[in-house]
Amino acid sequence: MILIPQTSAFSLMKFMSNEILSDRVQRMVYDEIHGFSLTTINPFSDDSCQKDHVFVDEFSCIGCKNCANMAPGVFEIEEDFGRARAYNQCGKPDLVQQPIDSW
Numbered sequence: 001m002i003l004i005p006q007t008s009a010f011s012l013m014k015f016m017s018n019e020i021l022s023d024r025v026q027r028m029v030y031d032e033i034h035g036f037s038l039t040t041i042n043p044f045s046d047d048s049c050q051k052d053h054v055f056v057d058e059f060s061c062i063g064c065k066n067c068a069n070m071a072p073g074v075f076e077i078e079e080d081f082g083r084a085r086a087y088n089q090c091g092k093p094d095l096v097q098q099p100i101d102s103w
Helices: 005-022 024-033 066-070 093-102
Strands: 075-077 084-086
């Protein structure tokens, strides 16, 4: 069997990642380093968090450009697939709410 260098490097990385994430202690260390813990709060599902950040599910976006027209500077339409993308993640909750309500 002949291995292509990029493929073998990817396979090695995948194997090492699997070993780390499968080990309970190593996974806890990994999660803590990357900001994940048992006490982490998802700001999108917690009502006590301020709703000033946005996220666009690009797979569900229909490309109507409504959000980019109503809140330019927050949303833009990416060129390859014509879908919305959030470019300014925070600071304008009143401006962001208009396209959300119109959807």
